[in-house]
Amino acid sequence: MRLRVNPIACEAHGMCAELLPERIVLDEWGYPILDERPLPAELTTLAKRAAEACPTFALLIERDTKLHR
């Protein structure tokens, strides 16, 4: 699994970076910069929590597929 953001839905609330600082930092405008490497098992629960906490549901956790660009 890996993180992905829907940049259209994202409104820079910044919850994700607070809940998953291991993988997400914010740029100077408050939008998340993701570490897109596969998530290690110990982070998946935290990642799911961060995705659920996003007020606009912009943080996505995706299974690795060929669709990933």
Add this chain to the structure above:
Amino acid sequence: MSPRTDIALPRLLAGMPAHGAVGLAEHRARGGELPYTTRRERRGAGALIELVEQAGLRGRGGAAFPVARKLRAVTAASGRTPLGKRPIVLANASEGEPASGKDRLLLESLPHLVLDGGVLAARAVGADELIVCVEASAAGALRNLTRALSERERAGGDELRIGIQTVPEGYVSGQESALVNLCSGGPAKPTLTPPMPFQRGVRRRPTLISNAETLAHLTLIARHGPRWFRALGTPADPGSALVTLSGAIAHPGVYEIEHGAPLPALIEAAGGASTALRAVLLGGYGGAWVDAGTVPELALSNDQLAAHGASLGAGVVVLLSEQACPVAETARVTRWLATESSGQCGPCIHGLDAIAGEIEALAHGAATAGAGERISRWCSLATGRGACRHPDGAVRFITSALEVFAEEFADHARHGRCDACASAPELPLPSRGQLAAAA
């Protein structure tokens, strides 16, 4: 151009009428009836997709993606959807690039060449609908396309529905997901991909989006075959291409070149540069600058331009004269690119605006220490973080301008505005009225 191309060209632009469009009767008299009418011809050995693959046709909308792979992807995706989800073909002539005019020229003068290509592409992927996307401002193209469609209707019609979608003006409104959005009833704004249009496109159906010029080449490949197509061009970039040449040139306009033709030959064919050149912009405002000193080495194909960090894009070539101020030109276009953001993704909205502001400050000599570092930081923050590739293209344009015009930028940083800053702008942008209408 070289003697060989004089014999073989033009292909697409053969029999260009002085004004008006080539009608259906004349079009059929020249090229014959549309091939691949039977099911067997479409699917059997030597079927259209295979021909396109052998021809090595690449898309002419900017990305130079292999057309056969796109056709196969749509065909495969439609095989995976439940019955009733037949693919749709979009012919993209929206041409939001201000310095490009080739696709509207094709629709205005040779509409049946493009329409035949659209019908053939639809046959290849099993689509039952073709939508031609044209920018609302392209009045001549819209008029002649409408006439061409009624001509076809009177002649018995095609086996599929053909519609026209007018596209609101805007640099990103011709982007693939924006067209899908628009044709599905939404705004002409990009959406998050994947799913890619070939997976889930217009009205959730697998959708082939092909540039108008690409479809015109498809018509000629179906008529003359892949070997004929490959007789021009380079092995990696076969065939001919339309190039819109503008800026400091005696006769600006749309020219058909062989891929790999030397740029000096094109300039000569267009009456020569109107004045000494400072640089050449290749691929439009998502493209890259090349120093004028490099022009003698430049061959117009994507494989050969890659060595210079450039590509042909949608065939846009703009010559910048030595009288222009490259810093003022870069500042003006960068601000325009920032305003052309569809305003959906934060890093694009804020990043391009910040870069434009800093470049304007540089141009006026008002930049503070660290301006260069700030621009490069914002460039990397904007790249790859939008739903579409608009920020990536803008950053490519800006980065190459900073590199090629490094001396002028350094000069402005130290001394502010130069004498050339006051000269008339050279790089084409839509007029203010059009900008206001789009906003």
